[in-house]
Amino acid sequence: xxxxxxxxxxxxxxxxxxxxxxxxxxxxxxxxxxxxxxxxxxxxxxxxxxxxxxxxxxxxxxxxxxxxxxxxxxxxxxxxxxxxxxxxxxxxxxxxxxxxxxxxxxxxxxxxxxxxxxxxxxxxxxxxxxxxxxxxxxxxxxxxxxxxxxxxxxxxxxxxxxxxxxxxxxx
Numbered sequence: 001x002x003x004x005x006x007x008x009x010x011x012x013x014x015x016x017x018x019x020x021x022x023x024x025x026x027x028x029x030x031x032x033x034x035x036x037x038x039x040x041x042x043x044x045x046x047x048x049x050x051x052x053x054x055x056x057x058x059x060x061x062x063x064x065x066x067x068x069x070x071x072x073x074x075x076x077x078x079x080x081x082x083x084x085x086x087x088x089x090x091x092x093x094x095x096x097x098x099x100x101x102x103x104x105x106x107x108x109x110x111x112x113x114x115x116x117x118x119x120x121x122x123x124x125x126x127x128x129x130x131x132x133x134x135x136x137x138x139x140x141x142x143x144x145x146x147x148x149x150x151x152x153x154x155x156x157x158x159x160x161x162x163x164x165x166x167x168x169x170x171x
Contacts, residue, residue, distance in 0.1 A: 017051025017062065022108050032108030038117065039103025043067055046096055048081025064104055071097070089131030095124040 020036040023029055040051050043063050051063050060066045070079045077085075080093065088096075099120050105111050112120070 015051075020108070021106050030108055031114070032111045035103045035111045035114060035117065036105075036108070038114070039100045039111075040064060042096065042100040042103065043079075046081060046084070046093070046100065047079045048083060067097075067100075089128050092124050092128040092131060095120070095127055099124065 018037040018040050020029075020033040022036075023033045040063065044050060047063055047067065049063055053061060053063070056066075059069060067079050070076050076097070079097075080088070084093075099117060102112050102120075103117060
């Protein structure tokens with residue numbers, strides 16, 4: 001049996017919020033199912049919150065849907081973990097968000113491989129290191145503080161449809 005595709009014989013199991021929507025519909029697991037879950041994890045790191053926040057209002061309940069709405073509404077700054085504000089270069093943050101949403105495409109075929117994800121994460125880290133070096137060069141004795149992140153990139157969300165509730169998993 002191929003390592004890339006495994007047929008599940010029972011109901012879909014996993015942690016809601018990390019489940020690959022394609023897997024929920026088909027009961028097939030693939031390497032791209034892990035890529036989806038990694039995209040959710042990356043959003044968690046960027047946002048400083050879990051995949052599901054049961055005490056949030058409906059449109060903020062699922063981190064993937066909430067982040068998409070923030071991008072579409074040009075309020076992307078709202079999703080940044082308060083611990084990252086001012087510490088992450090805007091272009092680096094944008095790159096991390098782009099990586100996360102490339103992992104969250106509904107169709108597994110549209111998602112990158114984990115090798116591609118690794119390469120783009122390394123590039124994002126290089127962007128951050130360059131930005132840090134530039135800030136230090138300009139202000140060698142000061143604290144490194146970046147401007148607010150503002151961008152609108154609704155194309156990040158094309159092909160992304162988060163599960164909003166457990167009932168979404170019923171085919």
